[in-house]
Amino acid sequence: MTQERSAMYGLASRIFISEMDEHTLSLLEKLPNFKELFPRYYEWEERQKRSRYKLINEVLNVDFADIAVLHLIPYETFYMREDGMIESGGANPVLQVYNDFGYRVDYEKARVVSADHIGVELEFMKMLIDAEAKAEEEKDEEAVAKIRAEEKKFLQEHLLQFAPLYLINVNEQARSPFYKDAAVFTLEFLLEDYEYLCGVSA
Numbered sequence: 001m002t003q004e005r006s007a008m009y010g011l012a013s014r015i016f017i018s019e020m021d022e023h024t025l026s027l028l029e030k031l032p033n034f035k036e037l038f039p040r041y042y043e044w045e046e047r048q049k050r051s052r053y054k055l056i057n058e059v060l061n062v063d064f065a066d067i068a069v070l071h072l073i074p075y076e077t078f079y080m081r082e083d084g085m086i087e088s089g090g091a092n093p094v095l096q097v098y099n100d101f102g103y104r105v106d107y108e109k110a111r112v113v114s115a116d117h118i119g120v121e122l123e124f125m126k127m128l129i130d131a132e133a134k135a136e137e138e139k140d141e142e143a144v145a146k147i148r149a150e151e152k153k154f155l156q157e158h159l160l161q162f163a164p165l166y167l168i169n170v171n172e173q174a175r176s177p178f179y180k181d182a183a184v185f186t187l188e189f190l191l192e193d194y195e196y197l198c199g200v201s202a
Contacts, residue, residue: 002133005193009126012186016074017110017119019061020178022052037185040177063176072169076116079162088114094121094158101150103127118166121159122186125151145201152197155190163190 014024028034035042046059068074076094077087087093094116098105103124105115112120128151135143163186170183 002129002136005196006126006129006133008189008193009122009129012182012189013119013122013126015119015179015182016068016122016186017112017117019064020056022056025052025056025060038178038181041181044177046176059176060178063174063179067170067174067179071173072166074118074166075114076118076121076158076162077114079165086114087116092116094124097154097158098124101128101131116158118159118163121154121163125154125159128154148197148201152194152201155194155197159190160194163187 011028028038031037041047047055050058066072073079073086075086077092078084080093081087092115098115101124105112105120107113110117110120128147132144132147132151135147167183167187171180171187174180174183
């Protein structure tokens with residue numbers, strides 16, 4: 001279970017953090033649950049018609065620019081602040097959480113303007129789950145319980161405060177089935193994962 005959760009957060013983070021590339025798309029299409037995660041994209045005629053290079057550069061990355069840079073804003077503070085501004089400085093509410101866990105955002109690699117980008121927050125959840133897996137291996141039940149409590153809190157106070165709205169907008173506004181499918185499975189997974197964490201920490 002922990003491994004699957006980590007993989008799903010990693011997958012969603014990668015999709016929403018930056019443009020697609022041939023290597024990553026090839027890996028995605030080889031996933032055993034690819035058809036289940038990307039049903040509309042799987043059936044999409046354009047996927048069969050175009051070379052992977054053209055599909056990525058003429059369709060997917062144009063779509064990514066629309067849903068992540070030009071028309072939609074994938075940052076928590078944009079949704080939470082009354083002035084609709086992105087908090088890119090030290091006052092960003094997620095920074096303290098990241099600092100507590102020694103998590104550092106590589107802004108250059110991620111090419112994000114702020115630590116509360118949806119892709120970064122998803123990656124942080126993956127890091128917490130990997131730490132949970134390590135504690136499970138070491139049979140440290142107290143650490144497992146503490147980390148799960150942090151995962152639940154982070155979902156409650158951060159990701160679930162803005163990600164559903166952002167992902168619903170992506171599903172409505174994306175032009176390609178790829179990002180529509182990604183938005184749907186990411187939203188469903190976040191809600192399921194929160195439900196799971198509520199169950200295990202009850």
